[in-house]
Structures are given as structure tokens and as C-alpha cells.
Amino acid sequence: VSNWTKKMVEQLDREDALASYRDRFSLPDGLIYLDGNSLGVLPRTTAARLDDVIKREWGSDLIRSWNSNDWIRMPQKLGDMIAPLIGADAGEVIVADSTSVNLFKLVAAAKAMRPGRDIILSEEGNFPTDLYVLQGIADMLGEFARYKTVPADQILKAVNSNTAVVSLTHVNYRSGSFHHMQQLTRGIQEKGALVVWDLSHTAGAMPIDLGACNADFAVGCGYKYLNGGPGAPAYLYVAKRHQEQVKPPLSGWMGHKNPFAFDDDYEPASGIDRNLCGTPAILALAALEEGLKTFDGVDLDALRAKSMKLGDLFLDLVERELEIYGIAIACPRRAIERGSQVSLTNPQGYAIMQALIDHGVIGDFRAPDVMRFGFTPLYTRYMDVWNAVQIMMEIMNKDVWKSRRYQIAKAVT
């Protein structure tokens, strides 16, 4: 049993080399926000930036802003800001659409690059939208494709000469555990298939090196650890070596070689640009840019180290203080096997989480019984973790969660 005291935890905050980054965010007073894995908090600069984009760029410069304020290159510019967070090179990442739409583009395109193979493989319990998108692709392709899922530990075994593409999420949204990206990528590629990684719960929370992993494709979310705002645009990655082969079926005009020639015939742009589809959402892109700026100068290894330490502290305290109430750990106990979230279970998890939220500790709930707590090292303090557990102890000790109001509310991500 751990011997953490409040004094020791306060000391951790005092020694935290990342502590000053918290000033880059606008956080509500008195709230302990452990849900940056679902919606990142508001960067301090976002409101002013949007005000400027709206009043000056849109309001005054109007249509001219596509050139004068370089709206037209924002998808590429933001992609290049994301690239160092995921070990990609400049020109390998572009921001567009939603994670779901981007996954559709790349899985369908990858499938077309393996015409003799029909299986689109994923894992059971992958994030639902990923599985739904794969099902949509397979349905659309009819006899050309089969959709299949296997348990996480049987992926490599399930890949064979019929497998066209494997779609995997790096960090699992429910358990917080993650795949060994390099090993799995190599294993899948050795059998002739391609891999599309979903980095939604990875980028901005732990460093990853797509280049070193020889990754093929990836997608990810802008509104979680990247702090881009609710429903922020997503991104996608295509390794340089695939960029002239990949042909996303969502071939909109912004992916055309020369969008303003207004040709009737589609001709894909070279490089990453062909993965764009419709007109980019400028206001949303501007907000995402401010989110990405919060990573300026951040040492990603220090970020990862703090993330692991925050999670360990939380689980140490859970073991010592909360297991007695039937709250169990549902994520890897070892930090090196976890992303930047921890998961707890209890049959009353939903009501407990509602009570927690009402008492100023924001995590979230995933059916049927998982309570998630995300750690965002740029703004989460060690004392936030300490205080969250104190409040949870009180809620469990006094049976606060039994209140009818916490039993009946409706869940939303």
C-alpha cells in the first residue's frame, strides 16, 4: 500500500517542470477536469483568435482571405504542426473533416491498394465509430470486401493472404491500454496487408513515432488532447511512400490537382493534398491551431513521464482508498502499458460518475460500467488527482451516488 500524503503530492506539483504550461489554458475555478481525453480544455488564446478571424478575416477581408490570410493552406499548415507530435514528417499530415470521415477515406483507399484481398480487419471493442465506418465500407463494396473483427490479442494471427487492411486504434478508449505499434505494423506488413492507426487517444498525450514504426496510414481527433474545441477538425497521415498511390474515394474539389481550373474530370493533387475533400472549415481550423500552439516548446518525453506519474498516483490512491468500496481498476496497472487515462469499474459506475461531476470532478462514463479519468499533463496537477480521490472517497463513504438524481440522468460523451 502506498504511503502518499498530501504534503508529498504538493511537493510533486512544486517540482513539476511542466507546471507553467497550465497558464496556457483557461480553466474554470474549482473544477477538477479529468476528461481532456474526451474534450480538451480551452486554450487562453482561442477566443481572441476566433474574434479576429471572424471580425477581420471574414467580416472585413471576406472572400479575399482565402489568399490574403492564407485560409487555403490551413489544412497543410496545421498538419505540419501535428506531425512532430506523432513522428511524421512535414507534408505527411493534413487536417480535414472528422476522424470517421478520414478513416473512411484511408481504409477504402488502402483496400483499393490490395485489390486481390477482401478482408478489412479490426479488433473487437475498438472505438465504435471506427467499427461502424469499416462496416459501411464493407457494405458499400459488397462482394469485394468482408469485414471481420477478432479479440485484440489475436490480430496478428488473424492476418492472412486475404487481409487487405487492418484498422486499429493505438490507445483503447475504454481500457487505456495500447498496442505495440512497431511490432504489429511490421507483423501485418510482413503478411502483405496495410495498417491504418487511429491515434485519437494518443496524439498530444504520449509521443509516438509513425516514421520509426514504418506506419502506412493514420487518423486522429482534434478535440481531445489537441485542445481544438468541441467537434474540432480531425487529421490524417499518409506515409510519403504511399502518397502517389493512395486514392481516397471522397474525391472532392480541394483534393484536385488544380481546384480552380474547374475541370470536369478529377485528377488528384500530388502529395498529401489529395486527401482533402470539401472546403475547409476555417473557424474550426483556427480554433484547432490555437490548441496545437499549446504544445509549442513542450518536451514530449517529459509530458509522457508526467502522464505516467499522474496515472500511477491515481491508481495508488484508488487501491488504498477506494477498492474497499468495490471500485476496481480496469486499466493496466503498469504505467508503461497505459495511455494517458485510467479506467475504473463498478456496477454503479454511472451514478458514481454523475455524483462526481456534480461535486466538481469531471471524468466520464463508458457503458456498461467504466469510469474514465484522463490526465492531460499540460494542465493536470498532482493535487487535482489527490483531491479527486478525496471527493470520490466522500461520495462512496456517504453513499452520495444513491441519490435518485444520479441514478437517472442520461449519458453523453
Next chain:
Amino acid sequence: VSNWTKKMVEQLDREDALASYRDRFSLPDGLIYLDGNSLGVLPRTTAARLDDVIKREWGSDLIRSWNSNDWIRMPQKLGDMIAPLIGADAGEVIVADSTSVNLFKLVAAAKAMRPGRDIILSEEGNFPTDLYVLQGIADMLGEFARYKTVPADQILKAVNSNTAVVSLTHVNYRSGSFHHMQQLTRGIQEKGALVVWDLSHTAGAMPIDLGACNADFAVGCGYKYLNGGPGAPAYLYVAKRHQEQVKPPLSGWMGHKNPFAFDDDYEPASGIDRNLCGTPAILALAALEEGLKTFDGVDLDALRAKSMKLGDLFLDLVERELEIYGIAIACPRRAIERGSQVSLTNPQGYAIMQALIDHGVIGDFRAPDVMRFGFTPLYTRYMDVWNAVQIMMEIMNKDVWKSRRYQIAKAVT
């Protein structure tokens, strides 16, 4: 030749029953903006609304806003605001993604509803992204589908028992002419095919009645006449009678029957909701909502009447003052055959437009030689038209467009 005088045109503005709506917008002083068909101007309320959404809803309420500020229902709510502009019923329109992505969803879904038919038909010179998206669908479907285009006046003749779906744009982006929606829809349906209408250059500029036309499907853009801001979310329409049959291949979690059950298997929501894909872009939706509010209480017939009158005035003056410089009319001369834009041609159209923009008259250019001028009756004044033509006369008379700077700039929408 028309006998318009400045006095007469000023009188039109004084008698304009829609004149007061101009106060709903924030327009730069001294600019004559005739490009609302490409990017609508900034509504007065948008900046304050976004500031509130950013600081209070996102910054303070954070993840709770999905419920407490009803973020989760914004796509439906905004769809219901668009419905009366296009003759749809509540529950038939939803806001999501881009026009291109929505077209992909509905054309692919419509094609799947006609499995024995393989042709996806459109018209030559349709807006490029529409054609590119159809090509992408056909490529993905391989032997199951053929993409075909015919000239606008041969569409009905080209529909036969192999035609699955016809994708048409109501108002042509280049010429401003429009199809007879009711007649074409009926003719296509009589041959057993489905129609997807693109209303990007229609909604908000002229009334249309999808219900009375017995339309099947439609898509449209949020950033033109709807004033939703650069790259605003788009919308789509599915007639009630098709809603339980349509299965968009972009089956993301927001289109699931129960997104927060986190099931592995996709089951489409009933009604219009299944046409959502990823997480909705809240900041962009909030901006679009302010754009849609500018139509509160607007009489759409009066809007159309003013739009026609603005266009007629412009063309009358072009005939009288500008044809002498080799500027020709490239849109229907009769207002009842035009949308809310006029198009002029000249081999030097690009340079002329650059000079115009530089002299405070914003229209746009479409390759190879088309100058477009859009009329947005909520904020365009008759005197804007008069002044625009005066400035154009000066530019032509003094050969201003010959300046090297107007010859070399780069075109962007």
C-alpha cells in the same frame, strides 16, 4: 436601351421593403460586395455568439455542454431552421460535414437503393466537386457502377433503365441558370431513378419547394447565401418516405441508433439522424446558426422579387454601358430563368475582376473567362449595383485592367 438614372435607382432603395435587413450584417465600409454566392458576409451576432460558445459553453461547462447546452442536437436543430428555406418538413434536413461529403453519402446510398441499375448520371459542367465525388463513388464501386455526364439539355433523354441515380445542381454556379426541378424530378422518377439535388446556389437566394417537387434527396452549402462563415458545415435532405431505406456508407457513430451504448455493431438511427457521421463541429455549427437567424421573418417571395430586380438592373446597365467594351452577358437575360447571380464574359475577365476587387467591387472569377456577381437581397442595395457598374465602366474606359498586377495574381474561390 434602359433609361435608368441614379435618381431612379436611389428611389428603388428607398422603396425596398427588405432594406432594413441589411442591419443584420456587419459590412465593411465602402465595399460593394457581390460575392455572397461564394462567401456570405458576417452577421452582426456571430462574433458575440462564438465568444459565448467558446468562453462559457466550452471553457466553463466543458464536456457537460453536450447535454446542458444541447450541443448534441444542434445538427437537427439547424436542419429544421433550413427546412422552410427549401420547402422541406421538420425532420427532413440535418446539418453535417461538407457538401462534398454529404453528396457522397446520399448518392452512394441512392445507388444502393437501385441495385439492378449501374449508372450514376450528371451533367457536363456541373460544379466540379459534385462531379469529382461521383467519380470517386463510381471508382470505389468498380464494376457495380458507371459514371456518366451529358449536356444539361439531354439529361432526361439520357435516363434509362440502367440509371440508378441522377445528381444535379439546381442553379448552375457558372451561368446562374437553373433547372426546372419539379419537371426533371418527375421525369427521372418516372424512369425509375432517384435524384439528388445540390442546392448550394439556391437556398437562401430563391425559394424552392422540395416537398411539392416530390424530391428524393438534396444537399447544400452553409457558407454562401446562408451566411454561416468560411467552410461552414453543409446540410442534407432526405424525403420522409426514404428515411428508413437510406443507408449512407459513411456510417459513423453519430448516425447510430444509440451512439452511447458503444456497441460493436452498427445499427442506423431512425429518421434523418442516420445521415450524421462523426462528432459535430460545434463552433462551426454555432456560426451557421447565426447565419440562419438572418432569415428570421423574411418573406422568401419578396426576397426572390428583389433578387430578380437587382439582377435585371445590373444587366440593363451592362447592356447600356459595358457591352461596348466587349463584355458579354453569359447568364439568362430573363430574371425568371436565373438564380441570384449574373455572369459576364470577357477574354480578360480575370484581370478585369482583379482590378474591380482592387477598386472595392468584389465579385469572382471562374475559369476560363466568367466574371460572377451574386446578389444577396438581405444586404445588397440597388445603389451597390449602380456603383459597381460605374466603377467597372471606369476600369474599362481607362484600361485599368491592363496593369501588370491584375494580369498575374492567382485565382482562388
